[in-house]
Amino acid sequence: VVMTQSPLSMPVTLGQPASISCRSSQSLERFDGNTFLNWFQQRPGQSPRRLISKVSNRDSGVPDRFSGSGSGTDFTLRISRVEAEDVGVYYCMQATHWPWTFGPGTRVEIK
């Protein structure tokens, strides 16, 4: 399954919203109705951290300014108000089909 993301680079203004699109080459809905689409944040020099699982479930400790939505092949990560600590690369990743595959990443930077 090929994952694509847009944009690949995103200059954002502090306090403003941001949105990242992720598309898969085939549906990520499994036979049991689960959709294993995850979002990760990788800050500079750090390992990836999962933010969102199964499309829209925020992981523990993730600020509520992060939200995920979508279905089938089209998904979106939204940041309601960008903060300085949100700088990094964001990846979508599907774990419905083997091999698990990641998008190319979207680099978020502050204007």
Place this chain on the structure above:
Amino acid sequence: EVQLMESGGALVQPGGSLRLSCAASGFTVSSNDMSWVRQAPGKGLECVSVLSSGGTEYYIDSVKDRFTISRDNSKNMVFLQMNSLRAEDTAMYYCGRSSAAWGQGTLVTVSS
């Protein structure tokens, strides 16, 4: 608290072998799918292997027949045996509790 600590990365010559280890705490390895994900320098993420809680092994094509994932339930650890290493295997390797939590990684460099 879930913690994962990888070790075993090193500089190795092409054709050589390495065994990566991952020590887990805060959860039971045998009850979870465990993964190894790698990131080549300046590049994106690639999941190379998964060991399901039921013991099924998954590998991407480029490492099949060269890498072996395993676990030691008594030590709550996961391993990645890497043989016939190639330059393109150079990467930071992260151990994961499925996709939920990853360690800080261990660096594998394959070069003569």
